[in-house]
Amino acid sequence: MDKMDNNLKDKNDNDNKPVVSKNDLDQKTEDKATKPIPNHTQQKEAKTNHHHAGNILQTTLQKMFPSADKPKAPKSSKNSSITGHESEDERTEKTQNTRSTSKQRFQKLNTGSHVHNLQPKKVHRINNFFKDFGIHGHNSVDEKSQNESDTTKKKNSDESLSGKYGKPQEVVGKGAFGIVRIAHKTEPKVPGEKLFAVKEFKKRHNEPLKKYMKRLTSEFCISSSLHHINVIDTIDLLQDTQGNYCEVMEYCSGGDLYSLIISSGGLEQNEADCFFGQLINGVKYLHENGVAHRDLKPENLLLTSDGCLKITDFGNGECFKMAWEKQAHMSRGACGSEPYIAPEAFTGKWFDPRPVDVWACGIIYMGMITARHLWRCAKENEDFNFKIYLESKKHGECILAPFQRLSDKRLRMISKIIEPDPSLRITAEQITEDPWFSQLDICHKPQTKNSHLHTNTTCGVNATNQQPTNLNKLTIMNMV
Known part of the structure; x- marks a missing residue:
């Protein structure tokens, strides 16, 4: 069974440099220490002593610039710690390693609870620096004039996005529907800066305008109507200077769950239980408000630095029940990533989208534990592992190796979630x-159940609206 991303791991393996043992470094250091100084160095020093004019100039420069003749700090090298000379970069790296060691990613406390310490992703602005000066890092006179003209024409759009939330800079995510950048907003009276995630919707090549606007409005209307601790907070929808529509969301510095699984090689049991509990709470909220995500996977689950999980990317989301309706609408067709799609979505028949989300939650949970996909796709005729799973379910036991890692209580629950028959599959509620779920140690729980709900008819969903959205589907269509 393949790991979650063999290509990514192969790339990391190729990038790793060969490891040099400490004995090899010690031998190199001893050879260097015992090796005599070359004769040309001695000649150079002797020659320098005979040039009085050079000495006078050097003395003058020392008086004018005291730091000009100071010996430079040795460059960072692998044997610097062995020889006793430690560079500034090494000291900084050692300090960072000490801090990361003192704060483990997941810590269980004596009180029975736990804490998450997720390191924020390192982002760099060098690419954006060249972007500001043109595609190739330079501008001609004509290009500068053209840029000034474009800036004047699109001043209002620039002020609406950059003025309110800061200029989008580093790219932190890419997908089929656009890219996500970080916007840095500085307030004169507030120290530091506030960060926002800005998703730039890109119009596909030869994509009809009507389809593009439907995709854009569908995602924004759904996400902006939802307010839950485990759902990403969507703030605004604006146009940038290039005319692209941008969705402004809260920024999660802990990265996504997929990156955490890959970097750790699998999460601890209690850590996975916490994230699973937050995911189920978020999915339950979506289903209670008539929304199905239909593309749940670790890449679409963001994390804050203290371990709060946020469901994001509602590009494939759908409202299966409006606020005034009692009967849910059925869905048809498969969408999302194949390893997480429920088997009924591949049949071509109509199905309830809610059990599809529940199925994906179970696959995600097993991925957190094993750092592997259970199968490539849930098709009996195409995937051997899934075929074995179906046969084992008929006999009432899971014989696949990944399930053997679970305790009896966890295996009982996961068997109900990854149930091939959607009519028998357990619901989020x-x-x-x-x-078993009530005994999980879940941090970042919703405050109260169904508190202060009111109907938001923008997309026909019931949601806790903390702030009214500025745009709805009608106003967005009028902008084109």
Whole structure:
């Protein structure tokens, strides 16, 4: 069974430099220490002593610039710590390593609770620096004039986005529907800066305008109507200087769950339980408000530095029930990533989208534990592992190796979630009512159940609206 991303791991393996042992470094250091100084160095020093004019100039420069003749700090090298000379970069790296060691990624406390310490991703602005000066890092006189003209024409759009949320800079995510950048907003009266995630919707090549606007409005209307601790907070929808529509969201510095799984090689059991509990709470909220995500996967689950999980990317989301309706609408067709798609979505028949989200939650949970996909796709005729799973379910036991890592209580719950028959599959609400789930140590829980709900008819969903959105589907269509 393949790991979650063999290409990414192969790339990391190729980038790793060969490891040099400490004995090899010690031998190199001893050889260097015992090796005599070359004769040309001695001649150079002797020659320098005979040039009085050079000495006078050097003395004058020392008086004018005291730091000009100071010996430079040795460059960072692998044997610097062995020889006793430690560079500034090494000291900084050692300090960072000490801090990261003192703060483990997941810590269980004596009180029975736990804390998450997720290191924020390092981002760089060098690419954006060249972008500001043109595509190739330079501008001619004509290009500068053209840029000034474009800036004047699009001043209002620039002020609406950059003025309100800062200029989008570093790219932190890419997908089929656009890219995500970080916007840095500085306030004169507030120290530091506030960060926002800005998703730039790109119009595909030869994509009809009507389809582009439907995709854009669908995602924004759904996400902006939802307010839950485990759902990403969507703030605004604006146009940038290039005319692209940008969705402004809260920024999660802990990265996505996929990157955490890959870098750690699998999460600890209690750590995975916490993230799973937050995911189920978020999915339950979506289903209660008539929304199905339909593309749940670790890449679409963002994390804050203290371990709060946020469901994001509603590009494939759909409203299966409006606020005034009692009967849910059925869906048809498969969308999302194949390893997380439920088997009923591949049949071509109509199905309830809610069990599809629940199925994906179970696959994600197993991915957190094993750092592997259970199967490539849930098709009996195409995937051997899934075929074995179906046969084992008929006999009432899971014989696949990944399931053997689970305790009896966890295996019982996951078997109900990854149930091939959607009519027998457990719901998100039933999961939260299970005794095993109630005993999980879940941080970042929703405050109260169904508190201060009111109907938001923008997309026909019930949501806790903390702030009214500035745009709805009608106003967005009028902008084109």
